[in-house]
Amino acid sequence: MATCFFCPPPIGFKTNNNAISIPRFTIRCNLKTEPDAVCGAVKAFAPATVANLGPGFDFLGCAVDGLGDTVSVRVDPQVHPGEICISEIIGNATNKLSKNPLWNCAGIAAIEVMKMLGVRSVGLSLSLEKGLPLGSGLGSSAASAAAAAVAVNEMFGKKLSVEELVLACLKSEEKVSGYHADNVGPSIMGGFVLIRNYEPLELMELKFPSDKELYFVLVTPEFEAPTKKMRAALPAEIGMPHHVWNCSQAGALVASVLQGDLVSLGKALSSDKIVEPRRAPLIPGMEAVKRAAIHAGAFGCTISGAGPTAVAVIDNEHAGHAIGKHMVEAFIQHGNLNASAQIKQLDRLGARCIHTSHDM
Structure with missing residues (x-):
């Protein structure tokens, strides 16, 4: 399916004085002319992310090396100029994803970038x-x-x-799970990212020391935790003591990242008193998995994003494999869920181009 997004503008968008107004933010195009395609085809990779990191709900996240999605885009003369179509989806959950670009995360973000650039003379597949x-x-x-x-x-x-680029991706996130950048920020930028503000968007890169070793133990059970359902479980109000506690733990987590202090990072990661207590009971065995990880030597453990993946941190790959084994066993014994463990490092690069072709 191909979708035109220039004429007429969709409901909720206005074009005045060379500006595109979008709910929540305004993007003004500074390009005097439409940019030419410098490549005939591009392939890009974007890494997986761990959002929240315990007490950093909706404002902290980091990128994970070796896991992610790949998108290929090409100039397609069979697609009408100014339109985009999704030609193929392969890999995980292909039967659950729409090829309608207005209802596909990749399609929505691609459309937003084309709008920002003012591209209307070529069609993309x-x-x-x-x-x-x-x-x-x-x-x-x-x-x-x-x-x-x-x-x-x-x-x-x-x-x-x-x-x-993050704003373009936020349009996608807003449609499928909510207006939060703790996944798209680090996926675009790599490393650890703090979202300081949403309106206007302000992103802060948190430099984890390059000479320090950091391993994530990612244990994913055979259980789906839709983000919308997990967000619905959150409290509408919180007490001042929990607010103060979580703020102090989030501050400690940021300081630990900058200092490369993994012991303190793990301690802060494990200390959320607002979100994790509401979500953990919805994931069978999660509380036991956290106990098993820490007992096995992990510096800390929490729910990755909305779950159900559990993430623990350690400074040694061999120890990470042992911790992962204990976490998998805890999911089986206490949650009656099969699970798989992966040991991954921090992705410091973020989304990047991995292949280009100049053939038009």
Whole structure:
């Protein structure tokens, strides 16, 4: 399916004085002319992410190396100029994802980037390779959006800033799970990211020391935890003591990242008193899994994003495998769920182009 998004503008969008107004933010195009495609085809990869990191609900996240989604975009003369179509979806959950670009995370982000650039003279075809399962708590929708945004931007000469790419991806996140950037921010930027503000968007990169070793033990049970359902479980109000506690733990977590202090990072990661207590009971065995991880030597453990993946941190890969084994056993024994463990490092690069072709 191909979708035109320039004429007429969809409901909720206005075009005046060369500006595109979008609910929540306004993007003003500074390009005097439409950019030319500098590549005939682009393939981009975007990494998985761990959002929240315990007490950092909706404002802290980090990227994970070796896991993610891949998007390929090409100029397609069979697609009407100014339109985009999704030609193929392969990998995980192909039967659950729509090829309608208005209802697909990669399609929505690609459309937003084309709008920002003012591209209307060529049509694009997009294919998506899902390396991440849906509803895993590893930023599946964000990775699709980030890979698509970076691919389209690369195709037209990388005109957009990091913040603009994140805004394009936020349109996707807003439709599928809520207006939060703790997945798309780190998926685009890599490393640890703090979202300081949403209106206007302000992102802060948190530099984890390059000489420090950090391993994530990611244990994913055979259980789906849709983000919307997990957000519905959150309290509408919180007491001042819990607010003060979580703020102090989030501050300690940020300081620990910057200092490379994994022991303190793990302690803060494990200390959420607002979100995790509401979500953990919805994931069978999660509380036992956390206890098993820490007992096995992990510096800390919490729910990755909305779950059901549990994430523990350690500074040694061999120890990570042992911790993962104990966590898998806890899911089986206490949650009656099969689970798989992966040991991954921090992705410091973020979404990136992995192949280009200049054949038009």
